[in-house]
Amino acid sequence: MSNPRPFTLVLSGGGLKGLAHIGVFQALEELGHIPAAVIGTSMGSLVGAAWAAGHTIEAMRQYGLNVRRKHVFQVAHTDMAFRRMRAPAIYRPEPLLALIDNLVGNKTFDDLERRLIVNTVDINSGMQVLWGQPGLRDIRVTDAVFASCALPGLFPPRQVRGRYYCDGAVLRNLPVRAASLAGEMPVIAVDVGSSSVLRADVENSGFASAYARGLEIVMQTMTEESLRGWEKPALLLVHPRVEHVPLFAFDQTRELIDEGYRATKAALQLFGGPLPADARGIYPRRRVHIRVTEDRCIGCGACVLRAPHVFALADDGKALVLEPEQSWSPLDGDYVRNCPTYAISARLADGTSAG
Helix, strand or coil: CCCCCCCCCEECHHHHHHHHHHHHHHHHHHHCCCEEEEEEEEEEHHHHHHHCCCCCHHHHHHHHHHCCCCCCECCCCCHHHHHHHHHCCCCCCHHHHHHHHHHCCCEHHHHCCCCCCEEEEECCCCEEEECCCCCCCCCCCCHHHHHCCCCCCCCCCCCECCCEEHHHHHHHCCCHHHHHHHCCCEEEEEECCCCCCCCCHHCCCHHHHHHHHHHHHHHHHHHHHHHHCCCCCCCCECCCCCCCCCCCCCHHHHHHHHHHHHHHHHHHHHHHCCCCCCCCECCCEEEEEEEEECCCCCCCHHHHCCCCEEEEECCCCCEEEEEEEEEECCCCCEEECCCCCEEECCCCCCCCCCC
């Protein structure tokens, strides 16, 4: 299935879960969908840089499968011993810099074979800076990608042109609004950072687990807010099912790549063809039926607050569904997972779970 119409591909961060983006490129290539530009955050920028530098999908896959913890995380013992609380980060920058450099070498953005935009944040001003745009192309891609991966506290900010930059996920983990900078084209956005899955015993799992869970919650909230009210251009939102994978897991790479491939093909097939230039809103869309289990509802009003067009409080104080039949994009349905008593459920029109 060939799609000659140009589009922008936006790739989120999400720790090692971002390796699912390799499978995304594989699915797009097989279906004949070649991005006109890639915008990436954190691991999304790293995978996007490998593609923009001209690596084949198979080479990217093998590189991803060979990455081990030592290639990314090595504790900065000296800094932590001598500088203590003033140490810039827990981990040394050299291993991650070497990994990125092996992929893109000494290339600047002008040297890349394909168009790449890397999302970062100036850690002192809080300003979003998108490397690869005009006027921001003559720096090493390695520096921009490292900055985009430099999650505060884990890696030190990267100095570029005399200022210091960190992970773009601090501001926008899925920078879809930046897609307009690449031109008025449809958008395919892949989100591996959000996670609504219920965790167990996080409070007793140590600093790293609590920190990672906090990141997941923040990334999901930011993504939902940035997409709320999206009208145009058409945006195909792909959600690989990687919620169960920890942010920094090195032993599930094959599963991640395969799931990125599966989810992208499924979303494109569900959409039903190339992205039309005149479409509006977020896709794919599905018809769902919403219901409330009355004996579970406590009348807290959380659903009314989130979706007043769907819910109201009845005379008995329980939630009432105003419009049981809804057309859902992948962004919709947050009121289901945010019901504190799990009283709200959704079923696809054919009766299966909307999950």
